[in-house]
Amino acid sequence: MYRIAVLLLGLVLPLAAQHENEKPKHPFVGDPAAIEAGRALFAGGCAACHGAEGQGGRGPNLRERIYWHPVDEETLYRVIQKGVPGGGMPAAQLSEDQTWQVVAFVRSLTAPAIESPAPGNPLAGEALFWGKGGCGECHSIRGRGGKLGPDLTNVGATRPLPQLRQDILDPDASGVNGYKSVSVVLRSGATLAGVARNRTNYSLELQEANGSLHLLSMSEIQEIKLSKGSPMPKDYAQRLNKVELDDILAYLSRQSARPIEPKKEARGN
């Protein structure tokens, strides 16, 4: 369990580290207009090999390898401009500004969602989140909502938009660190059910749907039933149409524990 915890933490924490190490930032990075321009350029010239959302194909995945070996913006710029001689990637025929737009788009794939524009209507997404989507039954935002799933108050400030999309459409792929469904039968005969916030060979920290935490020693437990995957419903691809999904993503991408700082005006464009 702990190994899983460490691995999954790795999905989020290096993003933060990456931010701190990347100075100075080019003004296009994080600029919505530049990212959209970059998206179009990427679709035209890069997506054939790297995938439309940078998920990889003939060329490398630009979303996940970066967790282990983050590439800084200057390096991205250089690789786009010069290509990878002998490695199959041609030099892009792009101006300086266009290259930075592509960098801004690639960067947005791994940057926290609040740093990138999200298509969709956040107000409609809010209504869906707390209504038809049923998200608030398990997830909380600023103290409102359920206790079984991860708190989402700061999710836009910590997770990239493509990751959020995957979280909704394929929860098992996103991992369930600290939120695996668990039910236990105690040696006393009592039963408990909820999520395992942590579990080792020796102890289990079980959280019930009402938020109650139970600190259990394994010696107290007769039997543990654990779900393999995420307890989150797996059918959101059917339950939500594309517009609704974009709306929820727009709402989630704006969730930040501290206020979102306005972007400085970008150069050019």
Added chain:
Amino acid sequence: MIRHPLLLVFLSVAGLGQVRYEDILRGPAENWLTYAGDFQAQRHSALKQITTANAGSLVPKWVHHIPKANGLRTNPIVYNGVMYVTASNELRALDARTGTLIWQYKDTRSKKEAVNRGAAILGDRVFFVTGDIHLVALDRRTGGVIWEKQYGKVEDGLYASSAPLALKDQVLVGVAGGDTGMRGYITSISASTGEELWRTYTIPAKGEPGSETWGKLIEYGGGATWLSGTYDPELNLVYWTAGNAWPDFFGRDREGDNLYSSSLLALDAANGKMKWYFQFTPHDTHDWDAQAWPVLVDLPYRGKMRKLVLHANRNGFLYVLDRVTGEYLNATPLVEKLDWASGIDAKGRPILVPGKDPTATGNRVCPSVRGATNWMSPSFDPVTGLFYVMTLEQCDVYTSSSLDPEPKKNFSGGGAGPKPADIGEFFLRAYDPKTGAKKWEYPVVTPTADAWAGTVSTAGGVVFFGDDQGQLVAVDARNGEHLWHFGMGEGLTASPITDAVDGKQYVAIASATAIFSFGLFEPAAREPAPKIKLQ
């Protein structure tokens, strides 16, 4: 692990119930609910499973490392078996029996890395500050964010490191940065909504009463509020200390007493208004912040019961004040190496020895810049009636600089430090607060004299403290005799606490990079493993 039959029917249900204000009022036993254990900062626990007879069989129960931590200052909070500890911009909830991480919250968008002294707890919430001066309220069970409130700006020369103080429906917080030119304040924030309720500055604005005690630099006067405070529920008064005047070592441009730097402030908890103040070190030029704990005790004093506040001050004196009125009652030397003042006069003002200001070439003055004691927590044991304080016998060479002060640039107008052959020595000392008399002392023999850990005393008659070689030490509260020690292998910059889960008492402390928890030795038992089914 020993199996307790009771465990089979009684589960540690950490999520039920609320941490009520009344729970904090009861003082520390199984739970440790404020930085100092209670509102009075007595740091004395009712737990007595660990005694002078069995302390020798204490062993480490678990260690929880915090990656990238360095010089942890956190004071654990424990409620119903869950321990809350902090590091820079981070709060972790641990299983207090095992050290296992239950959840963590890291504010990755903070603009400032800073030491952090710990959390506060109230209701269903746990609170901590970020380095860049946000107070964060989290659901104490799930770690979910309930609100986050910015209460200061890094751009103003400030940062935050103090443990919040939660009482009734408010959370009090302070600011750090007093060595760089800033204006200190204490802010009250609503525990429910995150709204700011009141703010009281430790340095008056130009034209306000007290401003006449300043020269040119009042707007950057300092008076940081980087420790936490104490509280008297009957008087509804909060006691909070203010740091040094700025520039620390050069006083030419700030002639006067420099109110309310290096002072203890008594504030009305309802609105922050100052009921009284007491300045320990007027016109401080030795960086003697008043940041040591104002410990609230009720004692028969000179023939009648009085509400007192004890303050072991960095300037070398142990003060006793009436906490209702702020009346000065007594001051006695904490240390022998004390030469800047020959005593304290009848009004509580130091009787200065001439020629003890810092100079351009350096002036040896006692005590040292780190003080005769500092923010390491003292404790008061109502059974022995003794006040336990970590004290440093050391003198420093103080230099001053007449360079034009530059606020917000880490300019302190000089500096201080010991000569290499003049390194001091720490002592754990027990004082009778009624007389100031030293009853016993335990010398901490090490070559470095670099201790920052305080004490906790217990109903089991044991005082725990940390020394500057990374040892947690247990001594007999009555006479200071050594009972036990354990080396954690790195420096200590935090004070120990004690808690209990499922009937077992623990003693916990942060080392530089980890949280340690100790308990009485129990042989490992063969335990049946549960059946695990994956579905």
